[in-house]
Structure formats: structure tokens, C-alpha cells
Amino acid sequence: MDACPLCQGDVRKTRLAKTSDRPYRVVRCRRCGTASVLPRPTEQDLADFYGASYFSADTGFGYGDYDGASWAGVQAVRAWDELQMWAPEVSDVPLRRILDVGAATGEFALRAEQDGWDAVACEVGDTARATAESKGLATVTTIADASGSFGVISMYHVLEHLIDPLAALVDARRVVDSDGVLVIEIPQWNSAGRIVRGSDWAQFRPPEHINFFSKRSLAGALRHTGWEVVRSSTPYPHSAELALDTVRKGRVREAAAHAGRFVLGSAGLGGYLRTVARPV
Numbered sequence: 710m711d712a713c714p715l716c717q718g719d720v721r722k723t724r725l726a727k728t729s730d731r732p733y734r735v736v737r738c739r740r741c742g743t744a745s746v747l748p749r750p751t752e753q754d755l756a757d758f759y760g761a762s763y764f765s766a767d768t769g770f771g772y773g774d775y776d777g778a779s780w781a782g783v784q785a786v787r788a789w790d791e792l793q794m795w796a797p798e799v800s801d802v803p804l805r806r807i808l809d810v811g812a813a814t815g816e817f818a819l820r821a822e823q824d825g826w827d828a829v830a831c832e833v834g835d836t837a838r839a840t841a842e843s844k845g846l847a848t849v850t851t852i853a854d855a856s857g858s859f860g861v862i863s864m865y866h867v868l869e870h871l872i873d874p875l876a877a878l879v880d881a882r883r884v885v886d887s888d889g890v891l892v893i894e895i896p897q898w899n900s901a902g903r904i905v906r907g908s909d910w911a912q913f914r915p916p917e918h919i920n921f922f923s924k925r926s927l928a929g930a931l932r933h934t935g936w937e938v939v940r941s942s943t944p945y946p947h948s949a950e951l952a953l954d955t956v957r958k959g960r961v962r963e964a965a966a967h968a969g970r971f972v973l974g975s976a977g978l979g980g981y982l983r984t985v986a987r988p989v
Contacts, residue, residue, distance in 0.1 A: 713738035714745050715875055715920075715930070726913040733915040742926035744898055746919040749872055758916055759834040785816035788865055788894075789824070796892045796985045798939065804860030804886045810852060810877070811867035815841030822846070829855060852880035860889045868895050868927075869918045878934035885988050891936060897943050897982040898923040901973045924977065927984055936986040943979035945970035 711720050718740025726733045726746060737744040750758070793799050805826045809818040812830035814837045821828045830848045832838040838848050849855045852862075862881045868874040881891055896912040897903075898921040903910040912918055922930065928938045952967035973979055 715743050716741045726915050744921035746915040750916040782816050786820045789817050789820040798890045802860035806859045807861040808859040810864045813837050815844050815846045855884050858886040860886050862891045864893045869920050882935040891986045893984045895982050900980045901978040931986050935989050937989050938986050940985040942983050943977050944974040945979045
């Protein structure tokens with residue numbers, strides 16, 4: 710019988726996930742509430758998947774040109790500029806050293822360095838990590854390879870990719886400063902998009918995405934691994950700004966759609982889950 714890969718609890722709500730190489734099932738744990746993909750990919754599966762083509766080729770997964778003028782690279786820079794708006798605790802940490810987990814080619818970490826932070830880019834993909842190094846960034850392959858303490862550990866769209874996300878949270882707890890914070894952004898299981906679209910939800914992308922958290926299940930995972938949630942929200946990012954912008958341009962129907970997303974996000978049904986946690 711299948712069991713939850715995170716807590717070994719019983720699972721339910723099996724559905725077929727669309728994929729590119731084999732059939733996967735998405736199941737949800739009755740105990741911890743986390744949804745997971747079965748069968749689990751192996752470490753070698755993921756090493757092959759996150760090779761050079763993931764960051765440079767238009768394969769339907771990953772990014773066509775992450776290190777160029779791609780949407781993802783631009784968003785990585787924007788993410789740093791917006792971080793202190795939704796995670797004001799970052800401004801108060803005394804140790805201005807950041808470990809960016811899932812750093813890709815380093816745009817987020819490089820932007821942090823431009824603001825005076827000592828940044829380390831953590832990236833499992835060899836080609837992407839080498840690109841980050843070529844920009845002068847310090848890099849590590851995994852959190853376990855990092856040394857010293859960090860005032861901020863960032864995990865933007867990381868936990869949904871990992872075979873063992875709990876292990877990553879434990880490793881992050883080991884290297885965070887006692888006055889530091891962990892910031893997380895991931896797709897949200899209880900989003901309106903997932904509820905309405907079902908198996909057609911855009912985030913069902915195994916073996917790229919293999920874990921799906923709700924606010925409750927992520928809080929439980931953090932508590933289990935030595936963290937305490939201090940802030941959590943479920944936005945559709947930029948929906949309010951987009952609504953205002955489209956109103957000014959007279960695009961009323963588009964503005965209404967963005968306003969609807971803003972309302973859904975405020976009601977806990979947004980597409981992303983953003984969480985700030987401190988070590989216990």
C-alpha cells in the first residue's frame with residue numbers, strides 16, 4: 710500500500726498527473742496533508758532532469774534561457790527587490806549573509822550582493838552553478854555543503870522539487886543564525902487554480918514538481934523540523950498592481966480578472982504560498 714513519502718501516513722485522493730516520460734499519481738496524506746507524486750524519482754533521475762537543458766533549452770520543462778533576458782531571470786531579480794515588502798523580518802536580521810537555495814544561475818543572489826549582503830548560491834544543477842560561479846558568486850551544491858551561519862535562507866520554488874523536503878528544512882535549520890529567518894515561496898495546494906482545474910493545474914509537472922503544500926501542511930513540516938511560522942500568506946503576486954494598471958488603461962474586463970485574483974489571494978486561495986519562519 711502506498712504511504713506518504715514525508716511522514717509515512719496513509720494517502721488518499723489519487724489522480725493522474727500529466728507528464729513527459731512516465732505515468733505519475735498525485736496522492737495526499739491523511740496525516741500531514743501534503744500532496745506528493747508517486748512513484749518518487751531517484752537522485753539520478755533528478756540529476757539528469759536538471760542538467761544544462763533545463764536552464765537553456767525549450768523542452769516544455771524548465772527555462773528556455775534562464776541566464777539571458779528570460780522571464781525567470783527577470784523575476785529572480787524582482788523577487789529580491791520585493792522580498793522585504795512581504796517579509797519585513799529580513800530587514801531586522803543582524804547577520805547580513807544569505808544562502809539562496811535553488812539559486813539557478815545566481816540572479817537573486819547577485820542582486821542581494823549588490824545591496825551589501827554576503828550571498829552564497831546553492832544549486833544542484835552543475836551547469837547553472839558554474840554560471841553563478843562565473844559571476845563571482847560563492848556556490849555550494851546542497852545546503853549540507855554550506856558552512857558558517859546565515860541571517861537569511863531563501864527557498865523560492867524549491868520544496869516542490871525535492872525528493873526529501875524535510876531533510877532540506879533540517880539542513881537549513883542547522884546553518885541559520887539564531888536571529889535569522891527562512892523565507893519560502895511555493896505553489897499552493899489549496900489555490901483556486903488547483904481546485905478549479907483539477908488534473909489540468911499548471912503546477913502538476915512531475916518529475917519537476919513532486920510535492921505540494923497547503924498553509925497547514927507547510928506549517929506542520931516546519932514545526933517538525935525546528936521552525937516556527939511567523940508570517941504566511943497566499944497571494945496571486947502583483948494582482949492588485951495589475952488591476953490598477955489595467956483600470957488606468959481602460960481594460961475593464963482584464964482589471965476585473967486581476968481584482969478577482971487579489972480577492973482570492975486575500976481569502977487564502979492564491980496561487981503561491983509565502984512563508985517566513987524563525988528557528989525554534
